Amino acid sequence: MTARAIKAISVPRMARVTWYKHRASVLGIPGMFLLAAALLVLDSLLQRHWISSHHFTYCLAYGDNSTSSRCLTQDAPYQLGVFAEFVNYWRTEGTVLAVFLLAAAAGLFAGVPWVAREFEGGGFRFTWTQSVSPRRWLLGTFGPLTLLAAATAVICGVAAHWWFQVAQFRLDGGTTPWGWESIEMTPLSMVSWTLLAMALALLLGVTIRRVLPAMITFAVIFGGCLVLARTWLSTFLFSVGDIPLRVNYVNPVYPSGSYVAQTWFARPGGPKLSPMTLYAQLLNVPQPQQARWLAQHHLTEWIAYQPHSHLVWLALARNGILVAVAALAVLASVWWLRKHPAE
Amino acid sequence: MNVIQTDGLGQRYRQTWALRDCRLTVPAGHVAALVGHNGAGKTTLLRILAGVVTPTAGTATVLGYTPGSQQARDAVSAVDQTVPLYRHLRVRDQVAAARELNDQWDTDLAVQRLSSLNLMTSGKVGKLSGGQQAQLALTLALARRPRLLLLDEPLASLDPLARQEVLGWLMTCVAEDGLSVVFSSHVITELERVATYLVVLSQGQVQVAATVDSLLDSHLALTGPAADAGQLAGQVPVITAQRTGRQAQVLARTDTAPPGWAARPVTMEELVLGYLREPAARVLPPLEAAR
Numbered sequence: 236m237t238a239r240a241i242k243a244i245s246v247p248r249m250a251r252v253t254w255y256k257h258r259a260s261v262l263g264i265p266g267m268f269l270l271a272a273a274l275l276v277l278d279s280l281l282q283r284h285w286i287s288s289h290h291f292t293y294c295l296a297y298g299d300n301s302t303s304s305r306c307l308t309q310d311a312p313y314q315l316g317v318f319a320e321f322v323n324y325w326r327t328e329g330t331v332l333a334v335f336l337l338a339a340a341a342g343l344f345a346g347v348p349w350v351a352r353e354f355e356g357g358g359f360r361f362t363w364t365q366s367v368s369p370r371r372w373l374l375g376t377f378g379p380l381t382l383l384a385a386a387t388a389v390i391c392g393v394a395a396h397w398w399f400q401v402a403q404f405r406l407d408g409g410t411t412p413w414g415w416e417s418i419e420m421t422p423l424s425m426v427s428w429t430l431l432a433m434a435l436a437l438l439l440g441v442t443i444r445r446v447l448p449a450m451i452t453f454a455v456i457f458g459g460c461l462v463l464a465r466t467w468l469s470t471f472l473f474s475v476g477d478i479p480l481r482v483n484y485v486n487p488v489y490p491s492g493s494y495v496a497q498t499w500f501a502r503p504g505g506p507k508l509s510p511m512t513l514y515a516q517l518l519n520v521p522q523p524q525q526a527r528w529l530a531q532h533h534l535t536e537w538i539a540y541q542p543h544s545h546l547v548w549l550a551l552a553r554n555g556i557l558v559a560v561a562a563l564a565v566l567a568s569v570w571w572l573r574k575h576p577a578e
Numbered sequence: 579m580n581v582i583q584t585d586g587l588g589q590r591y592r593q594t595w596a597l598r599d600c601r602l603t604v605p606a607g608h609v610a611a612l613v614g615h616n617g618a619g620k621t622t623l624l625r626i627l628a629g630v631v632t633p634t635a636g637t638a639t640v641l642g643y644t645p646g647s648q649q650a651r652d653a654v655s656a657v658d659q660t661v662p663l664y665r666h667l668r669v670r671d672q673v674a675a676a677r678e679l680n681d682q683w684d685t686d687l688a689v690q691r692l693s694s695l696n697l698m699t700s701g702k703v704g705k706l707s708g709g710q711q712a713q714l715a716l717t718l719a720l721a722r723r724p725r726l727l728l729l730d731e732p733l734a735s736l737d738p739l740a741r742q743e744v745l746g747w748l749m750t751c752v753a754e755d756g757l758s759v760v761f762s763s764h765v766i767t768e769l770e771r772v773a774t775y776l777v778v779l780s781q782g783q784v785q786v787a788a789t790v791d792s793l794l795d796s797h798l799a800l801t802g803p804a805a806d807a808g809q810l811a812g813q814v815p816v817i818t819a820q821r822t823g824r825q826a827q828v829l830a831r832t833d834t835a836p837p838g839w840a841a842r843p844v845t846m847e848e849l850v851l852g853y854l855r856e857p858a859a860r861v862l863p864p865l866e867a868a869r
Contacts, residue, residue, distance in 0.1 A: 243648070248678040255671040255678075256664055360662035361715075364628050365679035365722070366651045576632050577625075 244367045249375030260345040260380060268387035271337055272394035278330070279398040286401065327402045331416045334395050338425065339457050341384050342432030343450055349377065350440025351449040359577060369572050373441070374565075381433040388429040392422030412546055413473070413494040415465050418553070427554035427561075432457060434561035434568075441568045460560075468556065472549050477539040484517075484536040485526045492543030502533045510536075581606045581641055581726050581758040582627060588635035588782075589622045596622040598782040600636065604760065604775060608789070609752060611769035612762040613850050614779035620762045621659060623779065624730045627760070628656035641726055652682065655724035657715045659731040659762075665704030669714065672703050676718045688721035691747075708735035716744060720751060727751075727759045733768060745772055770846040778850060780857040788861050790846060797849055800828040802839035810836060817859045818852045831861070 254261055350373075353359045362372050399420035411417065418424060435457055436449075443449040477496045482488065489495060499507040513534065520528045529535070541549065580603045587600040597619040604610045614620050625631040626638055629646030643650035664672055673692070677683045692698040695713055703711065712735050719727060727748075733741045749772060751757050760777075763769055776793055778786035786793070797817070800810070807819050807826040814832040821827075828839075829852035835841030844852075853859055 244679060244681065252675045252678045255675040256667060356665070357658075357660050357662045358664050360625075360630055360658045360660065361664065361676075362679065363630050364651075364654075364656040364658075364662075364719075365676065366648070366681050367679050368646070368648065368651070577630050 243371060244375070246375055246379070249367070249371070250379040253376040253379050256376070257345075257349060257380065260349055261383065264341050264345050264380070264384045265387040267340065268337060268384070268391040271334060272387075272391040275330075275334070275391075275394040275398040279394075279401055282398075282401045328416075330402070331399070331420065334391070334425075335419050335428075335461075337391065338388065338428035338432040339454075339461075341388075341429060342436040342457060343453055345380070345384075346377075346433045346436025347440050347449045347453050348446050349380065350437055351444055351446040354440075354444035354577070355446055363577070369576060370569055373437070373568065373572060377433075377437055381430065381437075384429050384433055385426050388425040389422045392420075392425030395420045395425065396422060411494075412492070412543070413541075415469065418469075418550055421550070423550065423554050427557040430561040431460065431557045431564075434564035435460075438564040438568045438571075441571050464553070464557070468553060472553055473541055474539070475549075475552075476545065477541050479537055479539050482536050482538055483526075484529055485522075487536070487538075489538070490540060490542055494541040494546075495538050496541060497539040499537050500529075500534045501537055502535075507537075508534070579606045579642070580604060580639075581608075582610075582639070582760065584623075584636060584638040586636035587623070587626065587633055587638050589619070589626060589631065590634045595782050597626070597633075600779075600782065600784055602777060602784045602787055604758070604777065604787070606758050607756060608775035609748075609759045609761060609772050610775035610777055611773035611790075612760055612777045612779065613764070613766065613769065613854075614785075615854060618779040619782040620779055621730055624656065624728050624760065624762060625658070628654060628658075628728050630656070630658075653725045654728065655719035655722045655726070656728040657712075657719050657730065657732045659734070661708070661711050661715045661732075661735075663703050663711055663715055663718075665702065665711075667703050668700050669697055669703055669706070670700060672714070673698075673718065676721070680722050682723050684721045684723050687723075688717055691717045691721075709737060709740055712736055713740070713744065716748075723755070725757065727757055729759065730762045731764070732761075733763065733765070741768060748772065766847045766850050773846070776846070776850070778853050780854065785857060785859065786853050786861045793849055793861065794844060794846070796833055797829060797831055797844045797852075798833065798835060798841040799844045799848055800826075800830050800835060800839040800841050802826055802828070806838060810839070815859075818855045 353362070359369070359372075363369050367375070399416065403417065419428075436453060439449045439453050439456070443452060473494055473496045480490070498510045500510055500513050501507055517525055517528070582602060582604040584600050584602045587597060587602075588595060589597040596617075600619070600623065602623075612620050612624070622631065626633050627640050627645050629650055632646070638645055640650050641653050643653070645654075664675070667675065669692070673688055677685065677688075689698060692714065695710070695717075697706065697710055697714055697717075703714065706714065712732055716729075716732060719729075733744060736744060745768070748759065752759060761769065761773065774790055776786055776788060776790050777784060802810070802825070804821045804824050804826040807816075807821065807828060810816055810819075810826075810828060810830070813836045814830045817829040817831060819826055819828045829844060829848060853861075
């Protein structure tokens with residue numbers, strides 16, 4: 236028997252196989268992100284030109300913690316009218332949602348069919364009988380596609396962030412850096428969601444092994460992830476490490492750029508009282524007497540807030556959780572493939 | 579050396595055992611014919627040996643390696659009955675993908691063979707006829723320069739001329755490269771021309787595993803009076819007996835004809851059909867020889 240050195244097929248060779256087999260996906264995913272980036276840059280240039288020509292440039296100086304109303308406080312009704320026209324002309328919410336869903340599109344229309352079709356069409360029986368193990372085939376060919384998607388998602392994220400610096404003024408009542416739109420329109424968020432989408436596509440493709448059922452399941456689960464991230468995860472993270480502060484109910488002053496995670500009333504040494512009950516009672520008290528009413532009942536209002544300095548850490552934690560879930564999905568895919576190679 | 583060795587091999591799909599307690603040895607240098615009823619477990623056995631399916635029970639080795647290990651992948655080629663190719667790819671891309679997926683690859687063999695078949699085109703694999711796809715799959719399997727080739731009904735979609743040509747090409751590879759082949763087919767005449775080893779699977783178990791020569795030498799087709807057929811079983815091991823009027827046709831495991839019976843050598847087709855009719859009959863190598 237002739238002994239031959241055992242050598243695994245290199246990743247560049249696996250990447251070339253991906254190119255031969257999935258040219259449409261290899262071109263389509265980056266093409267989608269780069270096209271979106273180009274459109275966002277073009278749109279942002281148009282907006283910036285409009286703002287400059289209508290002398291609204293100072294609005295941008297407020298930075299990302301401003302709102303349109305604050306931006307307009309010192310302006311004439313004429314400017315308010317022009318700004319209203321600006322708000323109505325561009326549909327920011329729809330664009331934000333479309334950009335946000337690019338990652339989902341990559342997973343749904345490229346990732347899921349990529350894997351599931353291998354099993355549905357029986358192509359895996361060809362690949363698995365070459366000099367490459369199923370695990371190496373899975374990671375060696377899907378990996379480069381995912382990295383390409385992530386790299387172009389970063390470019391799209393940079394464009395989206397730049398676009399949103401202006402576009403946020405068009406949102407109804409403006410937005411704050413704590414709003415979901417502000418958090419999602421960043422390169423970090425785009426790449427995290429793209430990695431999660433591709434990893435989820437990999438897992439569902441490997442486990443379900445039928446294109447259409449896997450696509451439907453992906454849409455349901457990824458939609459669930461989006462809702463969870465916007466609701467439960469954000470609420471949970473914004474409550475981690477928040478700082479309690481006593482505030483004046485009649486004339487509250489909140490720390491600049493902060494996010495108020497909780498509000499409650501309390502008596503000295505007593506438990507937290509729900510603000511909703513007290514607000515209902517306070518409605519029956521004339522406004523000038525509300526402070527005295529609270530004092531008579533030994534009640535003080537408190538908030539728990541996240542200072543602006545926490546924002547970057549909370550965003551990192553949020554995206555870290557998404558990437559960790561993606562990593563778990565990849566590990567689960569490899570485990571499942573080992574346990575259930577084929578029938 | 580055995581190119582294939584299995585012990586207690588089993589594969590269950592939900593509640594059904596496709597292969598059960600399968601003990602098989604195939605020595606090196608043979609073209610082994612694998613035959614059996616539909617659902618006998620041929621495809622399952624070949625997929626296990628190719629490393630595509632992990633067995634539920636028992637052990638298997640190919641060329642001394644566990645199926646699916648890197649060593650086994652490098653040394654074993656397989657063509658499944660579904661002719662697994664990427665039908666959306668152009669032929670050139672399919673060949674290029676196969677080249678990238680293998681450390682050992684004979685480009686000259688692939689190009690020459692496909693050019694001679696006029697298959698080295700920019701057309702899609704899916705646009706080729708079934709026979710052309712089978713030719714392409716076989717070429718890609720042989721371009722890997724394997725030491726063991728597993729073929730699951732690879733010629734089913736070929737016309738008779740193409741079958742003859744492919745079999746001739748396979749025999750050349752066997753003679754020149756010392757390739758061992760396991761070849762599953764329902765067309766026994768096709769196997770008869772090339773097989774040197776016979777494996778019959780029945781109900782998920784190995785019924786016969788021996789060289790074709792030894793099987794042909796140790797079996798006779800006997801013709802005699804139907805009334806004596808019952809007594810014959812006491813003289814020689816009878817595999818099957820068919821009565822037609824006063825005559826009986828018997829396939830017996832013996833090299834000498836009993837008195838009163840006319841004997842002639844059996845063909846491989848008669849041998850195979852005889853054993854397929856009688857699933858309880860067994861011709862297996864002794865356990866110690868298999869180990």
